[in-house]
Amino acid sequence: MAISLRRKRDASRGRYTPNLWPVWIVAPVAMMAVGVAAWAIYQYAYDHFAQAAGSQVPAEPVDVNDVIKATVTVLTLVGAVLAGLYAYRKQLLSEGDAHRADASQLADRYTTAAEQLGHDQAAVRLAGVYALARLADDWQEQRQVCIDVLCAYLRMPYESSLDAPGHRVGEREVRFTVINVIRTHLQDRDANTSWCGYRLDFTGAVFDGGNFSGSHFDGPISFSHALFADGTVDFRGATFSGGEIDFSSAKFNGRVWFTNARFIGGIISFNQAEFNGGNVYFAGAHFTGSTLTFLLAKITDGMINFASAELRSGALYFNETTFSGGTVRFDNATFSGIKGDFRVSLFNGGTVSFANTILSAGTLSFANSTHGGGAVRFTDAAYDGTVIDWGPFPNPASN
Template sequence: MAISLRRRPAPRGRYTPNLWPVWLVAPLVLVLALLVSWGIYQYAYDYFAQAAAEQKPAKQVNVNEVLKATVTALTLTGAVLAGLYAYRKQLLSEGDAHRADASQLADRYTTAAEQLGHEQAAVRLAGVYALARLADDWEEQRQVCIDVLCAYLRMPYDPDPAAPEHRAGEREVRWTIISVIREHLRAPDSPTSWCTYSLDFTGATFDGGDFSHSHFRGTVSFVGATFSSGTVSFVGATFSGNVVNFDHATFSGATVDFVAVTFSGMIGFFGATFGGGSVSFDQATFSGDWVSFRRATFSGGTVSFWAARFGGGLVSFEQATLSGATVDFGEATFSGGTEFVWGPLPRPTVA
């Protein structure tokens, strides 16, 4: 019966080295040791026999010399095998250490997640900071920790303190999450940077928050997000991922500052609603393949593109609706073969 020498596949999530079973390795090593010993003895015997035959007159083979050479070679071989055994033990020790680290990190994750679900705002705040520290320490699961923080912002939230579903201190918790995310987006070269990770704020409600001078280099989604009140700042931020998605977002009373923001890639405000408050794209740079405000609704408030720079690609306001909002393109510049599809908005002067 044939015996497969393939090593057992290591289960996913295990840190133990993928080793052959001992019951198979032990007899194979014994047989191999005997074969090696016999081979070394035969080689040494032949060597000494040839040397003895070449002498004048020919001499008998000195078996003691053969045995000494064999023992010396086996000793060296044993030293090599001892080194391999020590290496194997080191692998096992490292596996144990990795398992201990993973267990500790998993316990920290569980504790932080439980804190985020606590009724008291102070405990939830502690959970935010604990999860952020865990993300810094646990690179393999950093995206998971980020996803949990983003998911918290996506949960139903009524900023009105008089609302039945409003929880005391909830605004401070949410602003803290935004602050923690921002601090991890300001230093792209930091080993604990979150700049290249995915950030999903789909359907989230923002009643304030500061993302200023952040670097968004991964997938960023504000699809269906609501900017209802307060000030949300993206001043000086850089969106350099493939897609910047604010499709169907609602700007209904907040002051949202995209001042001096740099957009590259594909920028989408498809179907967005500008129904109040102030949204400023002043001095922003749009350098992506396309910028889409297609089917956007401008029904109130102020939207300013003062001194914004559009460089290349397609700028589309096709089927946009203008009914009561003030839209300003004063001193905006367009260059680099920019193409335009204008809806009812006032067409700016193209440089």
């Protein structure tokens, strides 16, 4: 029985017309029902009038005309109700026709937009981007599908160099337009056409620029294995709320700005990421209840800058990270209730600076790390209730 009901539900899924009985069944059944109802009403009315007439002194005979009038009146009311039901049935059928027409039109628009995205000419691809974005606004049931297609476009192989064999004229402008369309739909959470909370998958995409500033990322977002090449990807002032932000195994050769961004809860993963001359700025960013991880990351050049950032009630993991060059700055940052963990990391070069950092009510550990070169500095840092395991590094307070 459960399987049968499930199959019925699956069969009706996507239908816009209600399941209605055939007329050749409904008509005779309705006539029989009307006859039975009329007889029952007549009998009830007759008994009612007979009881009323019998209670009078002297007793009076039942006026059959009154009984018939009462029966007709009740049947008229029943007929009015049935007429309303019939009108409602016609409305459902009309709405079903309209929904089918809309669905067919939306499907045609989707096909056209997808074909435009695959066109050789950049101008046609641009038209496809805007057409698909407009379709996502109009087709809420398939909005995620439209977003997935735009994200998939950014995951396609891309050569920004004019001399590269796979370079396509105008492709950079098309890709920037896709990013801008996504950003525009992430500005207002309350808008009917908002894409906040939807999944964004940029796994393996190549970014040589792009503006996500001021966006609200409320759903899962993946930049796993992405390449941030030359150019600037801008997340300034963006808000990341509770979802998982995945930059694992990404490569940073360009600039990524999270300046003044807000991270509320969730996990921000840079696990196994490679920093090869790129600069990632978290200056002035706010982390509240978030877990920020750089497990097994490799920092060979460039900078990760947390200057003046605020990290509260969360965790910061740099476990088993390799520092062989570049700079990681926490200068003037505030750690409050943060578990900072640099255990089992390898320091062979570069600089990690906590100058003027305020560390309060948390922990910080360099246990089992290896110091073969480079510098870890705590110049004028303030420790207020933070428990620190210095590992291979000297305690500045003992100097």
